Amino acid sequence: SKWVYGFGGGRAEGRADMKNLLGGKGANLAEMANLGIPVPPGFTIPTEVCTYYYSNGNTYPAALIEQVAEALNRVEEIMGAKFGDAANPLLVSVRSGARASMPGMMDTILNLGLNDVSVEGLAKRSGDARFAYDSYRRFIQMYSDVVLGVEHHHFEDILEEAKTDRDITLDTELTADDWKKVVGKYKDKVLAQLGAPFPQDVHDQLWGAVGAVFGSWMNQRAITYRRLHDIPEIWGTAVNVQAMVFGNMGDDCCTGVCFTRDPSNGDNDFYGEFLVNAQGEDVVAGIRTPQQLTKHGRELQRSDLPSMEEVMPEVFRELNAIRHKLEAHYTDMQDMEFTVQQKRLWMLQTRTGKRTTNAALKIAVDMAREGLITRKEAIGRIDPAALDQLLHPTLDPKAERNLLARGLPASPGAASGKVVFSAEDAEAWVKDKKEQVILVRIETSPEDIGGMHVSQGILTTRGGMTSHAAVVARGMGTPCVAGCGEVRVDYAAKTLKVAGRVVSEGDVITIDGGTGEVFLGAVPTVQPELTGDFATLMEWVDTIRILKVRANAETPTDAATARKFGAEGIGLCRTEHMFFAPERILAVREMILAANEKGRRTALAKLLPFQRQDFTDLFNIMQGLPVTIRLLDPPLHEFLPHTDAEIDEIAAAAGVEPDAVKARNASLHESNPMLGHRGCRLGITYPEIYEMQARAIFEAAVQVSRETGRTVTPEIMIPLVGAKKELDILKASIDKVALAVFEESAYQLKYMVGTMIELPRAALLAGQIAESAEFFSFGTNDLTQTTFGMSRDDSGPFLEVYRAKGIYEHDPFAQLDQAGVGELVKIASERGRAARPGLKLGICGEHGGDPSSIAFCQSVGLDYVSCSPYRVPIARLAAAQAAL
Numbered sequence: 001s002k003w004v005y006g007f008g009g010g011r012a013e014g015r016a017d018m019k020n021l022l023g024g025k026g027a028n029l030a031e032m033a034n035l036g037i038p039v040p041p042g043f044t045i046p047t048e049v050c051t052y053y054y055s056n057g058n059t060y061p062a063a064l065i066e067q068v069a070e071a072l073n074r075v076e077e078i079m080g081a082k083f084g085d086a087a088n089p090l091l092v093s094v095r096s097g098a099r100a101s102m103p104g105m106m107d108t109i110l111n112l113g114l115n116d117v118s119v120e121g122l123a124k125r126s127g128d129a130r131f132a133y134d135s136y137r138r139f140i141q142m143y144s145d146v147v148l149g150v151e152h153h154h155f156e157d158i159l160e161e162a163k164t165d166r167d168i169t170l171d172t173e174l175t176a177d178d179w180k181k182v183v184g185k186y187k188d189k190v191l192a193q194l195g196a197p198f199p200q201d202v203h204d205q206l207w208g209a210v211g212a213v214f215g216s217w218m219n220q221r222a223i224t225y226r227r228l229h230d231i232p233e234i235w236g237t238a239v240n241v242q243a244m245v246f247g248n249m250g251d252d253c254c255t256g257v258c259f260t261r262d263p264s265n266g267d268n269d270f271y272g273e274f275l276v277n278a279q280g281e282d283v284v285a286g287i288r289t290p291q292q293l294t295k296h297g298r299e300l301q302r303s304d305l306p307s308m309e310e311v312m313p314e315v316f317r318e319l320n321a322i323r324h325k326l327e328a329h330y331t332d333m334q335d336m337e338f339t340v341q342q343k344r345l346w347m348l349q350t351r352t353g354k355r356t357t358n359a360a361l362k363i364a365v366d367m368a369r370e371g372l373i374t375r376k377e378a379i380g381r382i383d384p385a386a387l388d389q390l391l392h393p394t395l396d397p398k399a400e401r402n403l404l405a406r407g408l409p410a411s412p413g414a415a416s417g418k419v420v421f422s423a424e425d426a427e428a429w430v431k432d433k434k435e436q437v438i439l440v441r442i443e444t445s446p447e448d449i450g451g452m453h454v455s456q457g458i459l460t461t462r463g464g465m466t467s468h469a470a471v472v473a474r475g476m477g478t479p480c481v482a483g484c485g486e487v488r489v490d491y492a493a494k495t496l497k498v499a500g501r502v503v504s505e506g507d508v509i510t511i512d513g514g515t516g517e518v519f520l521g522a523v524p525t526v527q528p529e530l531t532g533d534f535a536t537l538m539e540w541v542d543t544i545r546i547l548k549v550r551a552n553a554e555t556p557t558d559a560a561t562a563r564k565f566g567a568e569g570i571g572l573c574r575t576e577h578m579f580f581a582p583e584r585i586l587a588v589r590e591m592i593l594a595a596n597e598k599g600r601r602t603a604l605a606k607l608l609p610f611q612r613q614d615f616t617d618l619f620n621i622m623q624g625l626p627v628t629i630r631l632l633d634p635p636l637h638e639f640l641p642h643t644d645a646e647i648d649e650i651a652a653a654a655g656v657e658p659d660a661v662k663a664r665n666a667s668l669h670e671s672n673p674m675l676g677h678r679g680c681r682l683g684i685t686y687p688e689i690y691e692m693q694a695r696a697i698f699e700a701a702v703q704v705s706r707e708t709g710r711t712v713t714p715e716i717m718i719p720l721v722g723a724k725k726e727l728d729i730l731k732a733s734i735d736k737v738a739l740a741v742f743e744e745s746a747y748q749l750k751y752m753v754g755t756m757i758e759l760p761r762a763a764l765l766a767g768q769i770a771e772s773a774e775f776f777s778f779g780t781n782d783l784t785q786t787t788f789g790m791s792r793d794d795s796g797p798f799l800e801v802y803r804a805k806g807i808y809e810h811d812p813f814a815q816l817d818q819a820g821v822g823e824l825v826k827i828a829s830e831r832g833r834a835a836r837p838g839l840k841l842g843i844c845g846e847h848g849g850d851p852s853s854i855a856f857c858q859s860v861g862l863d864y865v866s867c868s869p870y871r872v873p874i875a876r877l878a879a880a881q882a883a884l
């Protein structure tokens with residue numbers, strides 16, 4: 001079988017759609033080669049070999065060696081150079097390339113093919129012995145570290161010594177002879193450490209590097225990254241072996257990273273950074289501050305350094321043409337790496353570019369308008385969960401702020417937190433102290449990934465918009481200010497200094513990743529305006545989706561927010577939330593403490609006007625859109641006080657002895673309150689409670705219908721039903737109240753009485769229940785709790801263990817368990833609709849705002865999902881994607 005795929009010289013054996021086999025990098029290199037774009041020739045060892053390697057005791061398929069040799073021959077032919085040659089040596093890079101991009105997580109080796117002989121060849125060919133020996137020592141250092149396990153610091157020490165001996169401080173001041181000596185000492189060090197010399201056979205070097213890349217698939221960093229990004233281990237990585245080109249052979253060389261559009265705001269600007277006379281990783285590593293690609297970019301960044309457009313106009317034009325070609329070909333924004341060796345442009349990589357959510361929206365909408373993609377494709381390109389970022393606060397423009405410093409706006413959003421200076425501290429403070437932190441680093445590296453993940457925001461003092469911190473933060477949606485050069489970090493003292501001010505660990509700062517500003521203290525934030533591209537995409541979304549989207553809301557503020565975000569009604573108004581306001585809770589407690597029905601009715605009469613006003617407000621805000629009101633659900637003890645002081649106060653107010661309150665508390669105590677005297681069981685035992693609520697609803701509906709001329713059709717919902725008879729009894733009593741109110745007010749309106757499906761029994765007996773219920777709403781919070789027999793309030797800690805052990809893949813309270821709970825939803829839907837054709841079905845558990853659960857809801861034919869107001873846009877988009 002085929003274990004090696006070559007590319008270069010205007011053709012390739014692979015294609016972009018072979019990512020699973022060739023990895024992202026390899027597939028795209030092949031695609032570029034096929035497009036006639038200048039790519040250094042090379043070959044890809046596919047992911048299948050990685051899988052083979054791990055399932056066969058770290059060995060390779062038999063035919064691999066020969067196929068690699070053949071592919072290498074072709075590279076030599078194209079480059080006109082020979083691997084290990086004394087006169088004209090071919091050098092290669094060896095890099096990982098998984099299906100999904102895992103930036104910086106696995107090993108890379110550059111300049112492979114250098115040895116004591118070929119280094120002389122390189123010196124002659126390049127006419128630069130200094131460059132050749134510098135390349136050789138870089139290679140020895142990298143290879144020894146990655147492949148041979150000789151730690152970095154040994155080499156750093158030798159280098160420092162060399163500089164001290166010559167009384168200089170910069171690497172660039174070392175001469176060819178100096179480097180030659182350093183190379184000698186490096187080799188001695190390897191020999192001393194390993195008892196074996198540094199490998200001089202270039203083929204040994206190559207196979208060592210290939211093994212190291214496959215080995216790095218299982219290093220701790222890569223494992224952590226895969227866990228955070230849901231990347232399966234069995235995918236494996238490919239290995240790309242590619243001819244080296246040099247961006248550090250002089251001032252007519254450079255290396256850079258660029259995006260076909262601006263990844264932070266989505267503008268159709270060619271965006272990128274480059275470094276003159278530098279090698280591959282220097283730009284990404286953030287060690288030198290890079291120059292901008294375009295004049296426009298330089299002006300935007302107020303940079304004094306000239307742009308590539310200015311210093312290498314011809315190569316820039318060529319690069320710009322490739323930018324257009326690649327974007328048109330892939331019909332998406334690309335992230336590219338390039339190197340210019342002595343004025344000759346080489347493309348090293350292209351891939352779909354990571355972008356902020358704002359940029360994603362703008363790019364999708366712009367590309368649809370440009371005709372590059374369809375509207376449906378535009379909708380499919382936005383991750384619903386990522387919309388969250390846009391729906392979150394930014395700094396209040398009116399708030400006072402104390403500007404500390406300014407860096408690059410690397411990842412948008414505003415965040416405040418306590419300053420910590422290491423990724424480990426970030427994790428510890430968040431986990432153990434429950435603090436919100438801002439991680440401050442000179443620069444970040446892949447080891448910091450865990451700490452970056454838990455931080456509210458990230459601030460670095462070095463590096464550009466494509467530095468590790470910037471790229472990773474954008475991917476995570478975490479606010480980030482990068483390259484904040486005025487700030488001096490002292491890791492030992494755990495302080496940062498800027499303009500004579502000192503900020504210590506634990507002090508609060510605020511960063512604005514949209515502007516690059518850093519402030520002392522916490523700055524208040526405001527809600528975003530949802531206009532422009534967001535609004536446009538949402539309009540398109542609404543023309544596609546089938547599912548309706550409602551909101552769970554009870555306060556006027558929540559209802560107004562829901563409307564603003566495009567909710568098409570209220571799917572769940574939890575009336576108990578209305579009982580806690582100070583002027584009401586007293587009446588609620590009086591009702592609970594009353595000795596008999598008469599006493600309860602007296603207390604409920606005090607609540608009636610409040611409830612009526614609540615519903616009047618809701619009906620007014622929702623302007624004729626459906627409003628589903630759920631009658632009282634929680635067990636009564638939740639409303640009673642528990643401290644002595646509170647008990648005394650309540651007793652005095654209610655005119656009873658404190659002991660009577662305590663006695664009532666004791667009598668209401670339950671071992672399993674969530675399975676206890678709650679939901680419709682309250683309505684069955686204390687009918688007067690639901691009667692009051694029903695009256696408030698009907699009176700409010702009549703009043704609003706009369707006043708506005710827009711008829712309100714209330715949907716009254718009964719919680720925790722398990723039997724048709726419960727519903728029958730409660731519905732009869734609601735009908736009676738309706739009749740009374742209509743008679744009193746001489747006004748008639750339609751209403752519906754329906755039920756929540758929150759118990760497995762209700763789901764199974766849905767056929768019977770639907771004979772009485774006019775609609776179902778799946779309360780999947782309780783339905784998950786009761787199906788799993790697992791408390792929705794307390795299961796967090798052991799669920800984590802369950803997920804770690806792979807028993808349940810996701811938290812079933814966040815993402816609907818389709819196999820179990822979903823099956824009940826399906827059964828109930830089918831049985832309900834069989835009994836009552838056209839029965840209206842919705843969901844109002846937390847899952848109503850979760851994209852994967854929404855797709856499931858669509859597949860079982862629900863009419864709507866209902867979720868918290870802030871998730872409404874996410875749900876609208878997810879519903880549209882489910883309908884694509």
Ligand code: PEP
Nearest residue numbers: 779780781782783844845
């Ligand atoms: C549910 O159980 O899913 C539900 C929406 O009701 P609550 O969360 O109020 O119990």
Ligand code: MG
Nearest residue numbers: 758779781782
């Ligand atoms: Mg419930």
